[in-house]
Amino acid sequence: MLKSSLNIKVDRRDAKLVMAHFYVAFIALLVGGLAGLLQVLVRSGKFELPAGIGYYQILTVHGVVLGLVLTTFFIMGFQLAAVSKTAGTFTNKQRTIGWIGFWIMTIGTVAAAVMILLNEASVLYTFYAPLQAHFVFYLGLTLVVVGSWAVGTTIILKYAEWRRANPGQPSPLLTFMALVNTMMWTVATIGVAATVLIQLLPWSLGLVETVNVGVSRTLFWYFGHPLVYFWLLPAYMAWYVMIPKIIGGKIFSDSLARMSFILFLLFSIPVGFHHQLLEPGIDPAWKFLQVVLTFLVVIPSLMTAFSLFATFESYGRSQGATGLFGWLKKLPWKDARFTVPFIGMLAFIPAGAGGIVNASHQMNQVVHNTVWVTGHFHLTVATAVVLTFFGVSFWLVPHLTGRKLTKKMNKLALIQGYLWAIGMTFMSGAMHAAGLLGAPRRSSFSEYGGAAQAAEWIPYQIAQAVGGSILFIAIILMLYIFVNLAFFAPKGEEEFPVGEAANQTEKAPMVFENWKLWLGITVLLILFAYTIPFIDLIKNAPPGAQGYKLW
Template sequence: MMNQDTKVNSLDAKLSMAHIYVAFIALVLGGTAGLLQTLVRSGQFILPAGIGYYQLLTVHGVLLGLVLTTFFIIGFLFAGLSKTSGTLSNRIRFYGWVGFWLMTFGTALTASAILTGKASVLYTFYAPLMAHPTFYIGLALVVVGSWVSGFAMFIHFAKWKKLNPGQASPLLSYMAIATMILWLIATLGVAATVLIQYIPWSLGLVDTIDVLISRTLFWYFGHPLVYFWLLPAYMAWYVIIPKIIGGKIFSDSLARLSFVLFLLFSIPVGFHHQLTEPGIAPSWKYLQVVLTFLVIIPSLMTAFSMFATFEMYGRSKGATGLFGWFRKLPWGDARFFAPFMGMLIFIPAGAGGIINASHQLNQVVHNTIWVTGHFHLTVATTVLLTFFGIAYWLIPHLTGRIMTKAMNKLAIVQTIVWVIGMTFMSSAMHFAGLLGAPRRSAFSTYGDSAQALEWIPYQIAQAIGGTILFIGIILIIVIVANLAFFAPKGETEFPIGEVEEAAEKTPMILENWKLWVGIIIALILVAYTVPFIEMIQHAPPGSKGFSNLL
């Protein structure tokens, strides 16, 4: 059994912290761009110095949706593997640093293209919008760097398996590997479209690209990206939170099964983002919508497991009645409070996701700012609040410091500020979306129609929410800087929960990654092979489908 007192090796800690530093720098820059966006949409603010609205929109989406999340997740996973599967070898650590610098250099290239006004192509970079080649080359380097880190994790995990034959792997390590398997399979799509289509096109080597194929490859990646964001949050919910509250993990096998199901059902479902697009047969869209809805199953399993953990803990402390356990939870501990608020907000976020994936209901909200509001509930609230909660113990553990009571109180305030700000902004986005307000649009493009005038109060509410959220960003940066550089020296626990004694033994079939990856590949082939063949067969000659969607 793993020694709970084991500290993450100092060299491994430096690797993890390097990723975390980049993540929070991206939060500041991307958050600033987000604030300016909401001010512009309010109609009360004009951008200075020739800054373009869509330039800001691209900065915001790329830095927060891709850079912040990817760097933080990889830093967290390296720390988790070092803690639960043993100190990283020099070779694994070297590959980790290679991955880090490739990602960082790629981020710098992409950011330079955006900031110089050569890549205002939005977060989704759909053709026919074309960016400077450095934008696409930078994105490719970020993906390749993450692959290097991912394969380093796989090698480290395989070494543990070899040294411990027939044993169930540590739960946190198992989840880390599942997360990176998801990422590597999903990013094959965006890597393919960037390397094969966008880079040659932007360099002038080809005149046209097939837009439908480029969008399909992007959304093959774009939907599982959401679960790449969510799975590390689930790792904290399943494994870390029970230890923080003083309880036990409800079920090891249920946790592993939920991660396997997320892998199976989150990748071959990109068509539900393309329900309004021509060129894809309705039957294939229907199949992928069905697979999309199946992901609700592991989501409900996670909710059941977490609230079972909370209730068992509360009962052990003498709670009675239906919800008596609720009062026994450690509300004054920011390590618990921030992720718990993320869990609660995931309830309406999940409901919105069901609407987005439903063919008929999607017609009402498609390409409206409702969709943006949904993303802000999922990644910008559920995921980010959980990441903040992780940072409150992970950073001091890695830097050899402790979180003081003052910083804990400030973290509680930060969580409340974030929830209030997001309530204003996301609610306004959802309501404006129901009134038809488009996403990806500045206020100046709305005109003065009666419908556009209906949207103005909601745009102002978004600006209020964005301002409050920016205050939340300032607070989290103060806390992170304190925990990294100024907090008192000391020992902070890396909390790893223990499984409830009465839980069923974990079936070893859940450890059979060859089986699960094989099933994933089979599902992808079923969902995409025929549609891709049809896209290629029916592409107009010469134009390769480009003119169809101009």
């Protein structure tokens, strides 16, 4: 018999663990946002960094702190809350493992951040060899990954406990989604852990003189592309499950949501070569194979878009909407919990189109290593994902702290979302346009100040600075809202919205819970896509014991 584990409220002990993750995440938002503001100001050519601070130093801070720290801490906290709500309160043992993971991640974050701030690790977000950082930086990154595995173990243990208590029943949808993302993250981070522990850490300690750069970059992108879906799937969790409840509608299909997440697990990992289309040492046939696998990820993305807009239209029609787009008028546009994530959904449409360009061999050659790619990232993770995270925070933080989202905070949240949309339109739009003109990625404007072509980029660099300034104002406003909801908002009860499927008689097929099958297929796809290319990269490495000789 199915035992209902849906809690009315997340247990206060679990809430403390979740909020600890959120505190680190929002501190990272402030630090990374400030670094991003300085970065776009420098790129405008109108500003110089003070006190000997290096451009690549703040570029590394911005990428690592926002791309890795903010996202990982927020996602882990959000998933812990989702599992505690839908699968039941964590046991003391499970919660202890979660706390251990949190502190390991935090110690690793501080270690890596200190090295970046000391200018001992200005190796950018991708930390490619032959750029070399202090060994403490690599050790810190390793601790962040290992700590995340511990937090993920908490989720896995709770899922296993729920399945034992409810044999033959599909797990709660939110718990299922959190588990899929945790498994994808665990499999993907094996790549980055391998390159850091086996290659970069011994090299930075002076234990080896050389490193195979081709293998290092391949291991990074084995991790780097599923990292994008690790960011995205928690946003999908909110879109699929929470947004329908917020608007007063129903989840279009429980089974369709589960299938889309399984497809992301299968197809998000063996696709890293589409980030390496212009790199030597990889046979074009294997690049083509992974490009094909990359385009398969479009399928669950389109399934998600269909499901979401079917939910919106069904709700609108139920409220009496007529005409082709009449249902849009029925959506709760004055509710920041809906509107801010919806802006993120809209941003994901051009973001997805840009992703198709990046993954297409011929078109990729036009935009490869230009600021177009940076603009794409800012539409995906920095708009679609981050705005959804903000929208989640508006109800989850007061839910966890026993407070209320007031009308004033809701209004400020709407303003924050609109500011973000305006700022990102300026910044990301200018990045895409400048990229088409050949403006380089990662480089400061001053490095190209004497080039004739650089004159074409000036208006776009200034537009980036304008957009970045607006975004920083939105960050300050978001931090004010977060602090208010965490510490000062009136005491009360804020709903944790969990939607119900439109078809209550529908039972998700139990094949979705067959992890031997799905993980087995995932491993086979990875081995198929990477085994021979890895052998080639090692066997045909350039002169030197391990690859490129580094001086």
